[in-house]
Amino acid sequence: MNDISNINKDGLPSTKSLIKATVAAMAASAVILVSAILPAEYGIDPTGMGKALGLNVLNQANASEAETTPVISQPVNLLGGADSPVWKGAAAPRTNTMTLTLLPRQGAEIKSPMDAGDNFVFNWKTDGGLVYFDMHGEPPNPAKDEFTSYWIGKDQQQASGHFTAPFEGTHGWYWQNTGATPVTITLTTNGFYGDLYMP
Structure with a gap:
């Protein structure tokens, strides 16, 4: 029990x-x-x-x-200071849009003079064609072929990003039309940098 x-x-x-x-x-x-x-x-x-x-x-x-x-x-x-998340610019930010048209196998550059630490957000795109590009920079009065490549791409139609100049000099892009028809590239930048120009 x-x-x-x-x-x-x-x-x-x-x-x-x-x-x-x-x-x-x-x-x-x-x-x-x-x-x-x-x-x-x-x-x-x-x-x-x-x-x-x-x-x-x-x-x-x-x-x-x-x-x-x-x-x-x-x-x-x-x-x-140098490690601060805040970057202080002496001038107001600027926005630019530039276009360039490349014939087949033609290349061209758009650059900007920048101080070390200057920065911008960018976007470029083609009207459908494919291009080779090299985002690069060179110091003031560079020797022949003295430059630093930051981003290289082949057969691209667009690229976007944020860039901070690692040194004083000119910084920008070189594009080359790799197709058989003309290509138009539109570049938009926003930030702290000098005048955009085509050398």
């Missing part, structure tokens, strides 16, 4: 049995805390069980890892 003294009339455990189960769970939790968690996490071993079970090694490994791992902090620059 089953013992039903711990079950009430609704078929649920009695208050007395719930209290006993709660006390037992708390006692088991306290034993686990003292014998396993404190030695492994904090190196505190009042019962000696952590050492006997080899749990103290875990705390020593965590401590040595913390000593050898450098703490890297990123200072917040509130004064607008």
Whole structure:
């Protein structure tokens, strides 16, 4: 015959049995805390069980890892210095749109004089034809063939992006029509830069 003294009339455990189960769970939790968690996490071993079970090694490994791992902090620059997310321009931003038409196999450039740090957002697109392009820059008074290419593409119809001049000089694009029919390119720029021109 089953013992039903711990079950009430609704078929649920009695208050007395719930209290006993709660006390037992708390006692088991306290034993686990003292014998396993404190030695492994904090190196505190009042019962000696952590050492006997080899749990103290875990705390020593965590401590040595913390000593050898450098703490890297990123200072917040509130004064607008070189690392500031705010770039301050001396002049108002400008917007330009230029078009050029290239005959088959013809190439041409559009450039702008820029100081280091000047920047713009750009978009160029063709009227459907494909072009080769080289976005590049050169310092003032460059030697022959002295330039830096930033982005080169073949058989393209458009490109968009944001550009920041890495050095003082002229920066822009060279396009070449790779097709058999004329291609018109429309360039739109917005930002801080000098006058756009075709050399």
